[in-house]
Amino acid sequence: MNLELHKVAVRQLAFGAKTGVSNGVLTVNKEELKALLLKDDRLAAVEFDLAHPGDSTRIMPVKDAIEPRCKLEGQGEVFPGFIGPVESVGSGKTLVLEGMAVLTTGRLVAPQEGIVDMTGPGAPYTPFSQTCNLVVVLTPREDIKLHHAEETCRMAGLKTAHYLASQCKAAKADHTESYDFPPLTQAMQAYPGLPKVAYVYMLQSQGLLHDTWVYGVDAKRTLPTLISPTETMDGAIISGNCVSACDKNNTYVHLNNPIIKALYKRHGKEINFVGVVITNENVTLADKQRSSSYAIKLAEMLGVDAAVISEEGFGNPDADLVLNCVKAEKAGIKTVLVTDEYAGANGASQSLADSCQEGNAVVTGGNANETIVLPPMAKVIGDIGQADVIAGGFFGSKRPDGSLEVEIQAILAATNELGFSKIGAYTI
Amino acid sequence: MAYRVIHYINQFFGGIGGEEKADIAPEVRDGVAGPGMGLAKLLGDKAEIVATIICGDNYCVGNQEEVGKFIVDTLKKYNADALIAGPAFNAGRYGMASGFACSAAAAAGYTTLTGMYPENPGVELYKANTYIVPTTDSAAGMGKALPVMAALFAKILSGEKLGTAEAEGYIERGVRINTFYEEVGAERAVAMLLKKIKGEPFTTEYKMPVFDRVTPRPGVKDLSKATIALVTSGGIVPMGNPDHIAASSARNYGGYEIDGVTDLVSGKYQTAHGGYDQTYANQDPDRVLPVDVLRDLEKEGKIGKLYHTFYTTVGNGTAVGNAKKWGEEIGKQLKDNNVQAVILTST
Amino acid sequence: MQANFTAGADTPKQICFFCDGDALQVLVAARDLIHMGWKLVHHPLYGNYRPHQQPYRSILLQREAENSGLSHEQNPTQDQSLNPAYQCLAPDPASLQLIEAALDVYRADRVLNPQQVPDVMLRDCSQLDYELMRLPLEQAGWEAA
Structure with missing residues (x-):
């Protein structure tokens, strides 16, 4: 398989008569997009807003972040199983509107969090303070069930991302990236002197608001399996995870998986990046045993020397991380783990809910319990009522001057466990 | 200034x-x-x-x-x-x-x-x-x-x-501090893995705690035939604390005979523990070391017998190294004397 | 909330205890049952909610039918000395470790009480607890109503 990403740079967003991109400015026809989204009658209302880096704007609560992409050439369409048909993706050419994100917001459940500050002390903690954001403010109908509301909001984000990219197919790419994923027979024999490395990609799969989909299939219902890294670039993995803003993997980070990027960077030079194993994080103990054994068996079948293992979430998935690590190391596969920490407000508590001596190489996205004071912003996009929830102590507290004192857990992607950001921790 | x-x-x-x-x-x-x-x-x-x-x-x-x-x-x-x-x-x-x-x-x-x-x-x-x-x-x-x-x-x-x-040059505090590294986490992870693969030294960003896990023994099959011992970190000692077990940061433990003792009475036994209000333990030391109840169970035939020695120390600011050593010593003495099970009381 | 689940025709029978108290009390009750030999079906810390963010917690435990002492007629809270459900079997070390780790997490945080939660949120919290327990309940043989 070979996938070319045609990246069109977006440096500014504007509303206008025709959706399209020119000279780095993406114009969005609000009415056209609104009509498209309101075809789903489970939505009572939808509004749009814009947020640029440096604006005194806060967006909250954010459900998902998606990068606009669509197929230019090749089988299927992006977000297979949702936008695209269930045909395999990951080859041909895909258009990417780089430098922007679609952020969906709207009241799903209380309590709900996910803060993006476009400026101020909170900005460095989220990658979305650096993207031009089209915010889709969704109001699901009052009378629909919660899981339908979640699905509606999820689809609205994907539709928006696909729509925006589709209107820009004629645009010339500012730069192109090419990714090869040869058949395993070739891959296993290539670069004989280099260590074979696999990526074990753990997906959150606990239930409503904690789910991930692969080609439209609930990851909870799957056995671990192989996937081409190029399939992830076409949106084969979709996030339905909207709890714990700091370490939920938005669709955006699935599309732009930094571990895949880092492995490709060294592929053929220092390592032979042989493949990706996706696995899940079900709550039942039997499933944890089954999935970890199965995932590591797949890694063994690939004959790898080492594996990067990334987690999503915290608490019970720490058990899955440890199982994957122990089983891999026992099979002679050297591991590095990528996770985040809940070391308490004072940083002195045990960072993970589980531990193993085999886990001797660990990279983390930092302590999610670190607190930060977010000053008031001139504009808040989303559900303003959430500020009261925050004041109620669920995610922090509101000070008399209007600033929010929160744990960085409440900031979108603050401690991302794909290693998306530079944040980490050390012990004193 | x-x-x-x-x-x-x-x-x-x-x-x-x-x-x-x-x-x-x-x-x-x-x-x-x-x-x-x-x-x-x-x-x-x-x-x-x-x-x-x-x-x-x-x-x-x-x-x-x-x-x-x-x-x-x-x-x-x-x-x-x-x-x-x-x-x-x-x-x-x-x-x-x-x-x-x-x-x-x-x-x-x-x-x-x-x-x-x-x-x-x-x-x-x-x-x-x-x-x-x-x-x-x-x-x-x-x-x-x-x-x-x-x-x-x-x-x-x-x-x-x-x-x-x-x-x-200070003792590691075990406190995690967030920082912004030069590289993104994914890059740091792959770089670390490469070092590990090559056998080169690397520093993990987070040291997994290693727990001294003890597998629980299977349950006693027949309690009515078993010898049960009492061990406490609640500091119950004979009156006067003859071995001077300290109220905190204890440097020693004691073993005391209770053959013929059916009840720990105030005035004959006391607590040496400085980490809790001593009033109730001194009023009736059985509250921390339940000799009376064990004697009852002995009489009723529910347990075989209560071991003739109880071991005690004060678990208040005890050095972990000492606690481990004493546990091993006491355990060996009990095992050598055919004790089947031990009830450990703390506070 | 009342169980929306009914026992399937050929599944093990079930009992449901409602705990008087908060989520921490649920974990303590589960620990006590684990000490008696009941095994965890799922990880006690399911969901990405912290103790101060979600007032509800449910724990599903199981053991072999002949030791479960469960029947529709018997009220397991009475006559404990006769009921096999309360007979002590060797505790499962994995369940023990998991429940103690969960208790550590709950003891280190402020535990949210249902009384402290506004009604509209309580409904959502209860629904989410149900949704996250779906898979364990399904796998243990309960069918959603």
Whole structure:
């Protein structure tokens, strides 16, 4: 398989008569997009807003972040199983509107969090303070069930991302990236002197608001399996995870998986990046045993020397991380783990809910319990009522001057466990 | 402008007395006392020890709220910026008192530092709250400890961000601090894995804690035939505490015969534990070491018999190393004497 | 909330205890049952909610039918000395470790009480607890109503 990403740079967003991109400015026809989204009658209302880096704007609560992409050439369409048909993706050419994100917001459940500050002390903690954001403010109908509301909001984000990219197919790419994923027979024999490395990609799969989909299939219902890294670039993995803003993997980070990027960077030079194993994080103990054994068996079948293992979430998935690590190391596969920490407000508590001596190489996205004071912003996009929830102590507290004192857990992607950001921790 | 520092020391280093003066309430002296003299010289013009708090170790450990308030009030009264305590070397109660003093001050927003032997129980209890410089186990190491304490203290006072424990020379506090690295996590992870693959040294960003896991034994099949022993860390001892088991930071444990004893009565037994209100345990020591109930069960034939010796220590600021060693020794003695099961009581 | 689940025709029978108290009390009750030999079906810390963010917690435990002492007629809270459900079997070390780790997490945080939660949120919290327990309940043989 070979996938070319045609990246069109977006440096500014504007509303206008025709959706399209020119000279780095993406114009969005609000009415056209609104009509498209309101075809789903489970939505009572939808509004749009814009947020640029440096604006005194806060967006909250954010459900998902998606990068606009669509197929230019090749089988299927992006977000297979949702936008695209269930045909395999990951080859041909895909258009990417780089430098922007679609952020969906709207009241799903209380309590709900996910803060993006476009400026101020909170900005460095989220990658979305650096993207031009089209915010889709969704109001699901009052009378629909919660899981339908979640699905509606999820689809609205994907539709928006696909729509925006589709209107820009004629645009010339500012730069192109090419990714090869040869058949395993070739891959296993290539670069004989280099260590074979696999990526074990753990997906959150606990239930409503904690789910991930692969080609439209609930990851909870799957056995671990192989996937081409190029399939992830076409949106084969979709996030339905909207709890714990700091370490939920938005669709955006699935599309732009930094571990895949880092492995490709060294592929053929220092390592032979042989493949990706996706696995899940079900709550039942039997499933944890089954999935970890199965995932590591797949890694063994690939004959790898080492594996990067990334987690999503915290608490019970720490058990899955440890199982994957122990089983891999026992099979002679050297591991590095990528996770985040809940070391308490004072940083002195045990960072993970589980531990193993085999886990001797660990990279983390930092302590999610670190607190930060977010000053008031001139504009808040989303559900303003959430500020009261925050004041109620669920995610922090509101000070008399209007600033929010929160744990960085409440900031979108603050401690991302794909290693998306530079944040980490050390012990004193 | 020199930083204003309060020095906390115990009754011994304050020149008041030894063990017999461990119960004295805290008092303040202007300027330096004891090791404060050496410390002040080393701090030079960076910081001035404006006053010294002297407090009995037992008093501090037993009256924490009051002592904590005294310390914070003194810091306020002298317009101080920081508190330095000890060094306590391997004196367990002094280590706990020094650690506590720093914690109380730190909680009120003051910069703090202390020094003690790494195995001092004060380390485990308070390292999360304050910087602790490692010292030798006795005051013979004073000459070595003070310069390190002074240098590190000056650094912290000046607001300099400290590096890791290894780099700066303090006992690792086990506290996680967030930082922005040069590279994104994914890059750091792949780079780390490459080193691991090549067998090159690498430093993990997070050390997984290793737990001393003990697999539980299977249940006793027939209790009515079993010999059960009683062991406690609740500090129950014969009246007078013949083996002088300390109220905290115990250095020993005791084994006492209870052949023919059906009930622990007030006046014949007492508690030595300084970490809880002793009233109820002294009224009826069975409350902590249930000899009476075990004798009943013996009579009723529910258990085979109660072992003729009970083992006891005080589990208050006990060094983990000691607890482990004593557990192994007691366990061996019980096993050699065909005891099937042991009931461990704590408080 | 009342169970929306009914026992399937050929599944093990079930009992449901409602705990008087908060989520921490649920974990303590589960620990006590684990001490008696009941095994965890799922990880006690399911969901990405912290103890101060979600007032509800449910724990599903199981053991072999002949030792479960369960029947529709018997009220397991009475006559404990006769009921096999309360007979002590060897505790499962994995369940023990998991429940103690969960208790550590709950003891280190402020535990949210249902009384402290506004009604509109309570409904959502209860629904989410149900949704996250779906898979364990399904796998243990309960069918959603």
